[in-house]
Amino acid sequence: MPSALDDRLKATLDSRKSRQMLRQLDPAPPASSNLVDFSSNDYLSFARSPVLRRKLVDALATVDDGTATPLYGPPSSRLLDGNTPLHASLERRLAAFFDAPAALVFNSGFDANVGLWTCLPAPDDWIVYDELVHASMHDGMRASRVPSERRRAFRHNRVESLERVLEGIAARDEGVRAGERSVWVGVESLYSMDGDLAPLREMVDAIDRVLPRGNVHLVVDEAHSSGLYGVRGRGLVAALGLEHRVTxxxxxxxxxxxxxxxxxxxxxxxxxxxINYARPLIYSTVMTHLSALAVVKSLEMLEQGHSEAPAAHVHTLALRLFSRLSSLLPSTSSVSLPPHLVAIVTSPLTRVTPHPPTSPIIPLLTSSPRPLAAFLRTRGFLSRPITHPTVPHGEERVRVCLHAGNTVREVDGLCDAVAEWAREEDNRKSRTTGGERRREQLQAKL
Ligand SMILES: Cc1ncc(COP(=O)(O)O)c(C=O)c1O
Incomplete structure (x- = not known):
């Protein structure tokens, strides 16, 4: 007999299903499926890199059983028995590589964001954030001591909107104007659903214009830009030389x-x-040695420049994909590219330094993301439909992620398949609307 709890959970999930919002764990396609990966975040194709694999296998072979650095464990929080030399040396290497004064490792990006946003801002500080920041930042901000009336969103990537929000805060709060209270600004460098880059330099300039006393602290989540921008993949902040302007x-x-x-x-x-207040760090088991060793080896790939050619290839593919799609798609109403991508293709500044304007994430905007993704699968391409609530209603899309392992031929094939589906979808829609019109005319006659 189902309990009241079962009834409630089932009713909620049924409602989600009826609105086509039910999330499910689809099995990952087996490697033997031969589907071309236009979906994962393995931008540099490191997951399949024989060089990285060899580095890790060699490192594992040198770890003796029972030494100070066993592979499993340490089964303890970093604050108890988990602070091993491997973790400490990884952090020193990360700080040196990213040209940062200090580094602290977390078990996930989600933990890092929740940990820092919950504890750094004081109750009478302000939090300002791009409306499209990741769920983990939202969770951290909501769980922070800053009340909701002191948390303000600004329009996605719009510097003038950020400026207006900061001006509003400055006008209301004398402590902020005097530099006595802090304003925390949260952004991402590359947005995972739209594939657009934050105008970080313009944001820093706007902050300095409105509140020049150094009490605005910019927090930049580089989850999607690591490895792809900046010398040896140090990220967008480093590419722009803003390391010392970002808190x-x-x-x-x-x-x-x-x-x-x-x-x-x-x-x-x-x-x-x-270390004193970030709860996901304090109350969780430290990253295992095995994982830390994997990170050390991946970092070594960046340090030794193994990311440079793959990153350049990804940017070349991105430009090819934008250009090809923008010439194939204008005649269709079923799929479109977001304006920032169209701007990249048409801009004469496309290849300017200090970083390429291209990104490995390309959203194909369509009101039928599931049918498009299913069609692409039949053509051998794996990419995912993204629907509400991950993106707002009316902004559904298929998200294409490019990888260093993708070839020009695969990208061209993907573009052709998208264009083919769009043509068929246009035809289907016009047949449907034609049929509807005829039905209406018939009914009017009766
Ligand atoms: C922008 C951003 N920040 C943080 C995270 C969370 O990182 P992790 O997967 O390491 O938990 C993600 C993951 O999707 C992300 O896209």
């Missing part, structure tokens, strides 16, 4: 670095504070 950077290891975990880059003081 906190978060790089995650689960995307281009093909591992798991994350690092918070900040001052030694902030690091000490997080």
């Amino acid at each position: 906190v950077r978060v790089h995650t290891f689960g995307k281009a670095m093909a591992c798991s975990g994350a690092v918070v880059l900040a001052s030694p003081l902030i690091r000490d504070y997080l």
Whole structure:
């Protein structure tokens, strides 16, 4: 007999299903499926890199049983028995590589964001954030001590909107104007659903214009830009030379670095504070040695420049994909590219330094993301439909993620398949509307 709990949970899930919002764990396609990966976050194709694999296998072979660095464990929080030399040396290497004063490793990017946002802002500080920041930042901000009336969103990537929000805060709060209270600004460098880059330099300039006393602290989540921007993949902040104007950077290891975990880059003081107050760090088992070793090897790939050619290839593919799709799609109403991508294709500045404007994430906007993704699958391409609530209603899409392992031929094939589906979808729609019109005319006659 179902309990009241069963009834409630089932009713909620049924309602989600009826609105086509039910999330399910689809089995990952087996490697033997031969589907071309246009879906995972393995941007540099490190997950399949024989060089990285060899590095890890060699490192594992040198770890003796029962030594100070066993592979499993340490089964303990970092604050108890988990602070091993391997973790400490990984953090020193990360700080040196990213040119940061200090580094603190977390088990995931989600933990890092929740940990830092919950504890760094004081109750009378302000939090300002891009409306499209990741769920983990939202969770951290909501769980922070800053009440909701002191948390303000600004329009996605719109510097003038950020400026207006900051001006509003400055007008209301004398403590902020005097530099006595802090404003925390949360952004991502590359947005995972739209594939657009934050105008970080313009944001820093806007902050300095409105509140020049150094009490606005920019926190940049570089989850999707690690490995792809900046010299040796140090990220967008480094590509723009803004390391010293950004208070906190978060790089995650689960995307281009093909591992798991994350690092918070900040001052030694902030690091000490997080060690004392960031609950996901304090009350969780430290990253295992096995995982830490995998991160060390992936970092070594970046340090030795093994990301440079793959990253350049990804940007070349991205430009090819934008250009090809923008010439194939204008005649269709069923799929479109977002305006920022169209701007990249038409801009004469496309190849300017200090970083390429292209991104490995390309959203194909369509009101029928599931049928498009299913069609692409029949053509051998794996990409995922993204629907509400992950994106707002009316902004459904198929998200294409490019990888260093993708070939020009695969990208061209994908573009052709998208265009083919769009043509068929246009025809289907016009047949449907034609049929409807005829039915209406018939009914009018009766
Ligand atoms: C922007 C951003 N931040 C943080 C995270 C969380 O990182 P992790 O997967 O390491 O928990 C993600 C993951 O999708 C992300 O896209």
